Amino acid sequence: MEKKIYIETYGCQMNFSDSEIVASIITEKNYTSADKAEDADIIFLNTCSIRENAEQKVFNRLKQLQHLRKSKPGLVLGVLGCMAERLKSSLLEEEEMGMRVDMVVGPDSYRDLPQLLLDVESGQKAVNVILSSEETYADITPVRYASNGVSAFISIMRGCENFCTYCVVPFTRGKERSRKPESIINEARDLFGQGYREITLLGQNVNSYHWKNEESGAAWTFPQLMEAVASIDPALRIRFATSHPKDISEELLQVIASYNNICKAIHLPAQSGSSSVLKNMNRKYTREEYLSRILAIRSIVPECAVSTDIIAGFCGETQDDHLLTLSLMREVGFDFAYMFKYSERPGTLAAKKLEDDVPEEVKSKRLQEIIDLQNELSLKSNQGDVGKVFEVLVERTSKKSEKRVSGRNSQNKVVVFDNNTGLKPGDYAMVKITGCSSATLQGERTEG
Ligand code: SF4
Structure with a gap:
């Protein structure tokens, strides 16, 4: 059986x-x-x-x-x-x-x-539990068993060697290695053929994607890979996650700006707004360098949404450091954020070398301030979209009403609107935004 x-x-x-x-x-x-x-x-x-x-x-x-x-x-x-x-x-x-x-x-x-x-x-x-320096599962066609039939992930690399001091990933996922570009492009093409309309290229640190053909010497970088995948069909949307701020290049931003089907949304984990905390985290950039990357995004891809990750209460974080995080958040005006309290992980560099010295109640208080501010920023960002028209990729019937559908715009914001024309998951629609909450945009279908 x-x-x-x-x-x-x-x-x-x-x-x-x-x-x-x-x-x-x-x-x-x-x-x-x-x-x-x-x-x-x-x-x-x-x-x-x-x-x-x-x-x-x-x-x-x-x-x-x-x-x-x-x-x-x-x-x-x-x-x-x-x-x-x-x-x-x-x-x-x-x-x-x-x-x-x-x-x-x-x-x-x-x-x-x-x-x-x-x-x-x-x-x-x-x-x-043997870690490999080569395994990328490039030849395996994933079974999309929990898929909505519209969006799919393609993993393009594995592992990480950045060794942020709080992070367990370099120890659990090993050495960074990139997958052969042809296998990625073929998988994206197959998915498009099966009706998928959005793919997310995944890696712990996609900007350092690098693949070299040992015979011909030809090398591929992440911007080149993005261009190749975006060229499959203009109706196939491309997203990527996650980028490390230290290596998001202008070349990549130019590629994002040049292709309509590369989504205008970048997840750029800041983690903290204080250069001294960033140093303790071994993030390899300062507050100023992070902000210079944001400036580059704003000037090359002005309509781009930026989301982030923030850790509250990392080892040695003072009240002034925390205030710097809040001010960084305001200065950037993040559209969305994943926010957490620092939690020490055994075996990490921070667990070995740094004292987890911010009291739990202080971590909680700081996290709440970060969440409250982000709610404000998300609401402000969404309010700025009211009156604009976006192309929305329909993903599903709305949870609240069968007569409404929900999808996302290029900026990765959820848009809910009336479906009086029989739209199905995988269809594109132009939607004018008429209202919002901090989490969702509401709109109505328009001609463009
Ligand atoms: S936080 Fe990200 S970049 Fe840093 S070590 Fe972990 S996986 Fe790598």
Whole structure:
């Protein structure tokens, strides 16, 4: 009988993209997918280690899933991704963990999953957490099992060598390596042929994409790759994530400005507005350098939205440093931000060398101030769009009303509007913005 597999994904877009690779590797070997954990013979949690509460969530879920073993004695429970890589075989220690896990598989070992499943079926526990300097899964066509049929991720590189002091990724995802450009372009072309209308090129640090053909010596950079993918068809939208501020180049900005189908939205994690905190974070840029990148974006791609990540209460952060973060946010006027309290991760450079010395209540207070300010900035940004007309790619029927659809504009803002002309997901529509909240734009269809 065919075994059913269920994959639950936590964390970043890269993990969602990896789950599609896992689904592809597994379903090739006669496993089929289940819609929910209760129906599965094999459950994989593809995990995230970026913050302590992300790991806690996975531990809670693993404990909750144990009861399924009563009705399914042969159930296989596997931990994939960054937690697998960080905690390795300690996850298999039942007494210590207070639960049973059967498999632990790191992000570079997914090709071994079929064999590891056989090992588990023969009564062994299975672990593979070896990091690779070459694996890019370039030849694997991801199974878009949770897709809306409109937007898809394509991972173009893996790993990171920036070693920001707070970050666990260089330890869980290893050396930076880029995927062969032809395989990326072919995947994008295939997706367009299947009806997808938006792809996001993914990597921990896409601007340092670099691929060299050893035979011909020909090299590809990220701007070249973007141009090649954008040239597939003007109706295919291109996004990318994430950029490191130290290497967002003018060449890339020129490419973004030159192609209508390259979305005018850049996610540029600032993390802090204080140069001394940035130095402690090993971010390799100062406040002034970050702002100079923003100036370059504003002058070359004036209609570009800019979003960011901010960490509140990093090691050694003073009240003055915090005020510098608030003033940076105001100066840039971010359209959107992901905001978090600093959470020390074992094994990182900060955990080894810096004191996590900002009290929890101060971290919380600063984070709240950051969130309040960002809500103001997002509302202001959206209010500035009222009266403008945007091309919107329809993604789904609105959650609140069947008669309305929701999609996103080039700036990555969600736009909701009446659908009285039978628009379907994947259609483009010109929409005039008539109102907004801090999270959403509302509009009405127009001719242009
Ligand atoms: S750039 Fe910094 S924050 Fe981003 S993945 Fe690499 S080390 Fe982590």
